[in-house]
Amino acid sequence: MAIIIKSPQEIALMRQAGRIVALTLKSLIEEIRPGMKTRELDIIAAHELARQGASSSFKGYRGFPANLCVSVNDEVVHGIPGDRVLREGDIVSLDIGAIFEGFQGDAALSVGVGEIGPRAKALLAATEAALSAGIARARDGARLGDISAAIQLEAESAGCSVVREYTGHGIGRNLHEEPQIPNFGQPGQGPLLQRGMTFALEPMVNAGGWRTKLGDNKWTVLTADGSLSAHFEHTIAIADSEPEVLTSL
Numbered sequence: 001m002a003i004i005i006k007s008p009q010e011i012a013l014m015r016q017a018g019r020i021v022a023l024t025l026k027s028l029i030e031e032i033r034p035g036m037k038t039r040e041l042d043i044i045a046a047h048e049l050a051r052q053g054a055s056s057s058f059k060g061y062r063g064f065p066a067n068l069c070v071s072v073n074d075e076v077v078h079g080i081p082g083d084r085v086l087r088e089g090d091i092v093s094l095d096i097g098a099i100f101e102g103f104q105g106d107a108a109l110s111v112g113v114g115e116i117g118p119r120a121k122a123l124l125a126a127t128e129a130a131l132s133a134g135i136a137r138a139r140d141g142a143r144l145g146d147i148s149a150a151i152q153l154e155a156e157s158a159g160c161s162v163v164r165e166y167t168g169h170g171i172g173r174n175l176h177e178e179p180q181i182p183n184f185g186q187p188g189q190g191p192l193l194q195r196g197m198t199f200a201l202e203p204m205v206n207a208g209g210w211r212t213k214l215g216d217n218k219w220t221v222l223t224a225d226g227s228l229s230a231h232f233e234h235t236i237a238i239a240d241s242e243p244e245v246l247t248s249l
């Protein structure tokens with residue numbers, strides 16, 4: 001299957017979906033605090049999406065039961081909000097997708113609950129920097145592998161590892177379109193990037209080893225060695241000059 005090129009009109013709708021995702025994430029990080037149940041974040045997300053005339057990309061996707069993913073500490077991605085109570089020092093990854101006028105936006109970030117330790121802080125900084133490095137390579141005429149390699153280099157030079165089993169992806173009318181975008185790879189390899197391509201770049205970075213395991217609920221992905229994990233994601237468009245971040249806060 002080919003990578004779908006979007007028209008300027010389609011990108012305009014994705015910009016709106018992306019803005020809804022960004023504003024929803026902003027509301028969530030303003031509300032997050034020790035003592036909160038992760039289910040409360042799901043309620044806020046549902047309310048914010050509805051208020052903006054959007055619906056969740058995730059609820060019901062392959063049977064996923066919530067509006068957003070909430071992954072705590074050694075949980076990598078796909079955490080299901082529920083009765084878990086957030087504690088001071090936890091790190092929480094929030095991943096949210098919105099559908100607006102038939103188009104999708106998808107973004108994630110990781111934040112500390114109250115004060116967090118230096119190792120957790122360094123992991124968050126490395127993961128966010130890895131995403132920025134990937135975005136900077138997302139240019140007309142570059143190769144997909146340039147993005148993957150930049151993400152990997154940034155994360156690994158901070159002494160962290162990138163998750164291999166889960167990847168970024170094309171996005172548009174569908175949440176997951178071609179291509180898959182690994183967070184590791186070789187520069188100069190893979191498909192040629194063109195203006196109008198839209199991608200969700202999403203490094204998942206572990207403080208320990210890269211291996212993961214699946215939790216008992218068959219959704220939540222955890223680090224195999226119990227180390228902390230962080231996740232940052234933006235939906236972007238390849239444009240004429242600078243890459244456009246459609247989900248910027």
Ligand code: MG
Pocket residue numbers: 106107168169200202233
């Ligand atoms: Mg995604």
